[in-house]
Amino acid sequence: MSDHVAKNREYWDRISRDYQREHDVQLGKVEPTWGVWAIQERELDILGDVSGKDVLEFGCGGAQWSVALAKRGARMTGIDLSEEQLRHARGIVASEGVEVTLVHGSAEATPFADASFDIVFCDHGAMTFADPRRTVPEAARVLRPGGLFAFSMATPFLDLCYDAATQAVGDRLVRDYFDMKPIEDDGAVAFQLPYGEWIRLFRRSGLVVEDLVEIRPPADAKTTYEGYAPLEWARRWPAEHIWKLRRER
Numbered sequence: 293m294s295d296h297v298a299k300n301r302e303y304w305d306r307i308s309r310d311y312q313r314e315h316d317v318q319l320g321k322v323e324p325t326w327g328v329w330a331i332q333e334r335e336l337d338i339l340g341d342v343s344g345k346d347v348l349e350f351g352c353g354g355a356q357w358s359v360a361l362a363k364r365g366a367r368m369t370g371i372d373l374s375e376e377q378l379r380h381a382r383g384i385v386a387s388e389g390v391e392v393t394l395v396h397g398s399a400e401a402t403p404f405a406d407a408s409f410d411i412v413f414c415d416h417g418a419m420t421f422a423d424p425r426r427t428v429p430e431a432a433r434v435l436r437p438g439g440l441f442a443f444s445m446a447t448p449f450l451d452l453c454y455d456a457a458t459q460a461v462g463d464r465l466v467r468d469y470f471d472m473k474p475i476e477d478d479g480a481v482a483f484q485l486p487y488g489e490w491i492r493l494f495r496r497s498g499l500v501v502e503d504l505v506e507i508r509p510p511a512d513a514k515t516t517y518e519g520y521a522p523l524e525w526a527r528r529w530p531a532e533h534i535w536k537l538r539r540e541r
């Protein structure tokens with residue numbers, strides 16, 4: 293297990309209980325929502341109709357998204373690195389009475405066969421906490437031709453303005469864009485790439501960019517993730533975005 297995978301497993305096992313308690317209200321909504329400011333999937337329509345599709349949640353955490361999509365007729369699989377997060381997921385799946393296959397493992401090297409899924413997605417999941425040079429080809433491998441890969445995460449703007457010393461996001465660039473390093477915070481390791489590198493990595497992996505949705509939360513947006521970025525900041529610059537990619541046929 294690589295160093296960042298071990299660190300992130302330890303981190304998510306450690307914070308899982310408090311995390312689920314703190315964000316339960318936001319994560320547990322019937323209508324699934326994207327990102328820190330809980331923008332509804334119904335509004336963004338990233339995944340489209342999931343009914344009858346094989347869908348993989350890539351770092352499913354408490355599996356709230358997987359449960360919501362299973363209720364819409366998707367055949368759901370969730371993979372996560374953290375046993376503690378999966379413990380929550382099993383509880384939620386059982387109490388909601390839906391079928392979701394939960395797998396303990398890393399999104400960097402999954403146990404799934406080639407071309408097993410119609411959709412691979414995550415909302416601030418493994419695409420933040422695992423190395424994209426491994427997860428992007430892995431998602432492409434398990435997707436069927438024409439399949440959708442969609443994920444939300446922090447933007448490079450946010451990461452460049454994040455000051456580790458104050459653990460806050462300001463209105464100045466305080467980190468380098470070129471030779472960008474993963475950000476380590478409280479034991480967790482989060483990844484980011486410059487835009488050009490993302491696009492070259494997608495193309496090398498056989499993925500075509502369909503959209504890059506830059507999230508601008510409404511002025512009255514609410515969140516349980518208060519420390520992520522000030523709402524006024526995210527109204528001026530994109531703090532999160534969603535990549536929407538298509539596996540080449």
Ligand SMILES: C[S@@+](CC[C@H](N)C(=O)[O-])C[C@H]1O[C@@H](n2cnc3c(N)ncnc32)[C@H](O)[C@@H]1O
Pocket residue numbers: 297300301304319350351352353354357371372373374377397398399400414415416417418421422
């Ligand atoms: C912020 S949660 C995402 C789940 C849910 N969407 C949410 O917002 O709570 C991030 C999840 O990614 C998982 N994770 C981190 N690294 C991973 C990896 N290499 N493979 C699979 N899951 C990973 C963590 O264990 C955690 O459950």
